Amino acid sequence: SLSERMQGIFRSLSGQVRINESVLSDALREIRVALLEADVHVGVVRALLERVRAKALGEEVLRSLSPAQMVVKIVRDELTDLLGEGEPGRLKFASRPPSVMLLVGLQGSGKTTTAAKLGLWLKGSGRYPLLVPADVYRPAAIEQLVRVGKSVGLKVLEHAGDLDPVAIARNGVLEARRSGYDTVLVDTAGRLHIDDALMDELGRVRSAVEPVEILFVADAMTGQDAVRSAGEFHRALGLTGIVLTKLDGDARGGAALSIRHATGVPIKFVGVGERPSEFEPFHPDRMVGRILG
Amino acid sequence: VLGSKAVDEDAIEELEASLLQADLGPALASEVIGRVRERARKDGLDGEGLRGAVREALRAAFPPAGGPPAVGAGPRVSLVVGVNGGGKTTTVAKLAARERLAGRSVILVAADTFRAAAIDQLATWAGRAGVELVKQREGADPSAVVFDALRAARQRKIDTVLVDTAGRLHTKSNLMAELGKMSRVAAREVPGAPHDVLLVVDATTGQNGLSQAQEFTRAAGITGVVLTKLDGTAKGGVALAIHRQLGVPIRYVGVGEGLDDLLDFDPDAYVDGLVG
Numbered sequence: 001s002l003s004e005r006m007q008g009i010f011r012s013l014s015g016q017v018r019i020n021e022s023v024l025s026d027a028l029r030e031i032r033v034a035l036l037e038a039d040v041h042v043g044v045v046r047a048l049l050e051r052v053r054a055k056a057l058g059e060e061v062l063r064s065l066s067p068a069q070m071v072v073k074i075v076r077d078e079l080t081d082l083l084g085e086g087e088p089g090r091l092k093f094a095s096r097p098p099s100v101m102l103l104v105g106l107q108g109s110g111k112t113t114t115a116a117k118l119g120l121w122l123k124g125s126g127r128y129p130l131l132v133p134a135d136v137y138r139p140a141a142i143e144q145l146v147r148v149g150k151s152v153g154l155k156v157l158e159h160a161g162d163l164d165p166v167a168i169a170r171n172g173v174l175e176a177r178r179s180g181y182d183t184v185l186v187d188t189a190g191r192l193h194i195d196d197a198l199m200d201e202l203g204r205v206r207s208a209v210e211p212v213e214i215l216f217v218a219d220a221m222t223g224q225d226a227v228r229s230a231g232e233f234h235r236a237l238g239l240t241g242i243v244l245t246k247l248d249g250d251a252r253g254g255a256a257l258s259i260r261h262a263t264g265v266p267i268k269f270v271g272v273g274e275r276p277s278e279f280e281p282f283h284p285d286r287m288v289g290r291i292l293g
Numbered sequence: 294v295l296g297s298k299a300v301d302e303d304a305i306e307e308l309e310a311s312l313l314q315a316d317l318g319p320a321l322a323s324e325v326i327g328r329v330r331e332r333a334r335k336d337g338l339d340g341e342g343l344r345g346a347v348r349e350a351l352r353a354a355f356p357p358a359g360g361p362p363a364v365g366a367g368p369r370v371s372l373v374v375g376v377n378g379g380g381k382t383t384t385v386a387k388l389a390a391r392e393r394l395a396g397r398s399v400i401l402v403a404a405d406t407f408r409a410a411a412i413d414q415l416a417t418w419a420g421r422a423g424v425e426l427v428k429q430r431e432g433a434d435p436s437a438v439v440f441d442a443l444r445a446a447r448q449r450k451i452d453t454v455l456v457d458t459a460g461r462l463h464t465k466s467n468l469m470a471e472l473g474k475m476s477r478v479a480a481r482e483v484p485g486a487p488h489d490v491l492l493v494v495d496a497t498t499g500q501n502g503l504s505q506a507q508e509f510t511r512a513a514g515i516t517g518v519v520l521t522k523l524d525g526t527a528k529g530g531v532a533l534a535i536h537r538q539l540g541v542p543i544r545y546v547g548v549g550e551g552l553d554d555l556l557d558f559d560p561d562a563y564v565d566g567l568v569g
């Protein structure tokens with residue numbers, strides 16, 4: 001663990017009151033490797049360590065902590081500050097219903113599954129969500145959302161073979177107004193941030209239905225590319241929240257830090273399994289513990 | 294004095310950053326850079342020379358491509374496995390299309406009996422690829438589907454059987470055990486099966502890819518890797534780390550969502566992508 005690695009490096013500092021430069025450099029090198037192994041983006045690691053160095057050199061070693069514990073505490077606090085801001089589990093709703101929320105992201109990240117999870121979550125807090133299957137490309141994508149939605153008693157918009165995601169999203173809002181659904185969750189097709197045509201399409205969906213939430217669904221095992229993909233989606237659409245999926249695996253999840261640092265967008269929820277119930281608000285302190293290993 | 298040429302540290306740092314950003318991981322990146330730094334001291338390499346040295350070091354990790362091992366009697370059986378969402382179903386459809394193009398008879402097996410509309414998804418692909426699909430109802434035992442498919446394939450002298458399996462996280466021991474069972478059932482029906490167990494790895498995957506490969510190897514023995522979504526901006530460096538650690542070849546790369554978006558692995562193109 002990081003704490004154990006730090007103990008080794010700081011053995012030479014026992015009895016000293018301040019942390020000296022050269023031992024700190026060894027410690028920072030160790031922390032750097034730990035964060036890179038955890039898939040934190042190389043640039044984000046650099047920025048974080050600079051802040052840790054500044055804080056560590058400026059502090060007196062607290063009487064209650066060893067120098068190693070001090071450095072680990074500074075690192076932990078930096079990561080928690082970065083991840084913890086913004087309110088996990090908190091969604092924005094429209095002053096006049098329905099509240100429209102888009103689920104967007106790369107191929108296979110878990111959007112369709114998350115749409116059903118979020119629908120179940122909203123239903124559980126007394127709302128009336130409508131699921132809208134706007135992925136017209138992937139074979140059986142609509143069927144997938146219909147099946148998983150049905151399995152938890154959620155209504156899924158039926159559309160008669162419509163091939164335009166913008167029209168489908170619009171119809172979802174019309175149906176919601178007609179039948180009294182107060183939230184509309186739009187499942188979109190996975191796409192690459194470098195696919196201009198598909199990114200434009202998403203922009204047109206956004207303009208058509210004016211969502212209060214645009215949630216980027218990201219796989220927790222994503223490596224260095226997280227900064228690039230999340231950054232581009234944010235630039236194109238203005239993301240309002242992140243959902244990190246597949247946290248029931250053993251990926252350290254450094255992508256959480258990378259995405260947060262690169263976009264400033266809060267992580268709102270996490271997926272912790274394939275079942276619709278396996279969905280919970282994001283816990284920043286738990287995530288920090290997981291990243292530091 | 295031998296081995297004391299000046300080294301362009303800025304260029305070296307930049308190259309290391311490229312390797313890290315390509316998801317090579319800190320251990321492998323520092324090993325490669327360390328060797329290149331040694332070479333730079335001896336041979337006095339500059340910017341382009343350094344880049345070339347990194348490229349050579351990475352390229353050396355890949356032996357010349359051997360074809361897949363020959364099959365005895367009975368169909369060649371390939372299992373396509375991996376964690377959730379990596380591109381298994383799409384890849385198995387692409388492989389089926391290739392078999393058909395190569396003039397071999399092929400059947401697809403819908404052994405993901407768990408996820409919503411998984412069978413429908415593969416059925417659509419089978420239709421598009423013009424290949425036959427063996428399936429049972431959702432919720433059936435995946436090993437039973439494999440068994441039935443292999444029995445039919447043997448009787449009808451089918452050349453190739455491609456098995457799509459459910460996504461599963463390698464941390465779930467019951468799901469990994471299920472994979473082991475599928476493999477044993479296949480071996481009982483066709484001696485030597487499964488001849489290929491292809492691990493599908495998403496190119497955006499970070500260091501967790503290593504842990505995936507280790508666990509899937511333990512559960513079912515991986516014979517090859519398919520690196521998908523390489524048409525994105527991720528470089529798939531974890532595949533090199535997997536190859537280094539387990540000696541498993543990267544067989545194919547996925548470069549899109551269409552039926553013909555599958556290429557044979559090209560180590561030169563891949564290494565160029567890593568170095569940037």
Ligand SMILES: Nc1nc2c(ncn2[C@@H]2O[C@H](COP(=O)(O)OP(=O)(O)OP(=O)(O)O)[C@@H](O)[C@H]2O)c(=O)[nH]1
Binds near residue numbers: 112408462
């Ligand atoms: N273990 C686990 N699996 C998940 C989680 N979220 C989604 N999945 C699985 O990940 C796979 C992909 O999920 P989908 O919902 O189809 O992903 P998607 O983003 O809609 O995919 P595309 O529409 O093709 O872009 C499926 O096998 C899901 O069951 C999670 O939190 N944990």
Ligand SMILES: Nc1nc2c(ncn2[C@@H]2O[C@H](COP(=O)(O)OP(=O)(O)OP(=O)(O)O)[C@@H](O)[C@H]2O)c(=O)[nH]1
Binds near residue numbers: 138375458547548
């Ligand atoms: N851009 C791109 N997308 C791909 C590639 N391969 C697969 N996909 C997409 O990735 C998403 C997931 O693909 P699937 O084939 O359903 O993945 P899977 O591993 O079978 O998923 P599960 O069965 O749910 O675990 C789909 O949207 C595919 O179109 C690829 O090489 N490039």
Ligand SMILES: [Mg+2]
Binds near residue numbers: 111188189
């Ligand atoms: Mg989907």
Ligand SMILES: [Mg+2]
Binds near residue numbers: 381382383411460
């Ligand atoms: Mg599949």
